[in-house]
Amino acid sequence: MSLLEVSDLRVSFPTADGVVKAVRGVSFSVDTGRTLGIVGESGSGKTVLTQTLLGLAPGGQVSGQALFDGTDLLSLRPEQLRKVRGAEIAVIFQDPLTSLHPLYRVGWQIREMIRSHDKSVSKSQAQERAVELLARVGIPQPRQRVNDYPHQFSGGMRQRVMIAMALSLSPKMIIADEPTTALDATVQAQILDLLLQLQQESDTALIMITHDLGVVADIADDVLVMYAGRAAEKASKHDIFYRPHHPYTKGLLESIPNSSAAGERLKPITGQPPSLINLPSGCAFHPRCTYVMDRCLTEEPSLVAVGDAGEHRSACWLPVAAAGTAAEAEEIRRRAVGAGRHDAAVKVAEEIASAPESEGSVI
């Protein structure tokens, strides 16, 4: 049994304009010592997904199950969840400046975190622990720095403080939500390195939410690709990058500027991500998909195994064998599309072909 097992999680938010279906039936699991990368564009539901687990997305209508160490997180009362948060599952957010209180010294903030979960720890013990933690995340002169305010730290150092805070109660799982997006490349490398090193030392499970496929390629073991609130594809890192099945995954990989083709035209995914209030019929990706077939317009595909071990799963009507980027896979796709495409799908495909880059609809 995995440390975290989420099954059929659904989250929607009623608004004046309609119901925003942010997460529409997502299942995944994370094991101790493993890293799950969750990738997707803005609005794909990746942040809502994890915030819901921790009760940080209030106002949502939630259904499904999220077993953490045998307890269903979604059924916990707020005060019970508060005990889990921080102590069992820690979160690191994107923006370290707004996640630290500007008026308190960082040492005070780490101390507070420790003492709010365990009252038996004295102030001086907690202070000592804060110094140790700052040293552990690589902050020089921790004994002096512990008395500094957040603004006295640089962006990378602030993110280290956030990590120190996340580690303070030795959680079993860390959720990192775009932890390096606001940082420069060289600092990002430092932080990713640190996260991995700490994870290996204490065998923590890590969920890394990011839009950057480079970060995923670097540190994830398994990858969940999200599109419009659903899992498009779920596989080991190598399958996602070298044998993608879902056209969305393939499109994401192809739209990254690549050193081997510098100066050539990029291959973007056409169009825009859909509005979560007014989702397209059938597969939510069909208005942007080059391989659209008739079936895609009416029926929503569910995640099915496309690899031998059953670990590689994709939510797409293309044949199972259409995984990969090689010519054979392309040929299988082409034949499947030829057989499955009639009136409506032909129209959608022509629209995509005739306007290779126009962003048709306004959200």
Add this chain to the structure above:
Amino acid sequence: MSETLPSAPARAGLDGADDVLVRVDNLVKYFPVKGGGLVSRTVAHVQAVDGVSLTIGRGQTIGLVGETGCGKSTLARCIAGLIPVTSGTVTFEGQNITNLPRRRMQPYRREIQMIFQDPYGSLNPRRRVGSIIGDPFAVHKTATGSERKKAVQELMERVGLNPEHYNRYPAEFSGGQRQRIGVARALALKPKLIICDEPVSALDVSIQAQVLNLLADLQQDFGLSYLFIAHDLEVVRHVSNSVIVMYLGRVAEAGPRDPVYDAPRHPYTNALLSAAPAADPDAAAARQRIILSGDVPSPINPPAGCRFHPRCPKAQERCGQEVPPLEVKAGDPATHVTSCHFPVQEGEVLARAGRTAGRPQR
């Protein structure tokens, strides 16, 4: 500062540029730091740009990379004439346009336009898209009334927006579409140079590719030159003819794209390239990543000698004393210049035996 004066060949972006559009010579921009107290005195200077020279050829794209605070945006704003420069010159088509008074600068403002990073912050939310894109016509009094509307709609069509959306507000558009609005506004007066300050950093990768393709098409159609600022090295590699790597206000390395990316000589360029995440798990696992220690120092009180020396894995005593000249290193093409006493040799491994080097596969 005299020792930082680059010698004649030490100019970035000379790649086949006989047809020079913009020439920047030894540009310096210091911002005063005021002290507290009743009478505020200047107590220090932020040395944002400290002696940068470069050339932008007609129809060329110069990529400018570097970390936060390295002065790349300040340099761009100096070239665009948005802020006065402290010393040095900016020459546009042979005319010195450095610190021109407002009225005399006006004609050049048409020729040099900017696209900004934040497609949310750079468009006034209360104004309709048509009037935002039409602003340049109004300011420069080049088109009025129905003529202006027609011109705006043509521009919208050209950048891939629906001209019927002329009367909509920015909030009704997505991030990628807003960036297209910014591009249309920059194009309105048919400029010769567009300065793109992180134009795709705020966009998702699939949308980023759409905007990059649009910029490439426009360059071809209108013969535009771009000064392209970005922190994403792969994006810069994709769009640029030449690349300039800045560190703390100075040029660390510059030259044509391929030599700089394939055989970087400055340890900082090496570190940047090795730190950039590659969307390829095998490449990521095989890579020898150079982890720099510490952060970029303050530009108020930059390190003496080579500004990179406190973080440099190759630093020696000399690096803390002497400013390395920006010069061509042995074996490099004449347009590839590096400011380093101990340039990286081919095959040299800079990565320390750290954990990232050859991380075990799980």
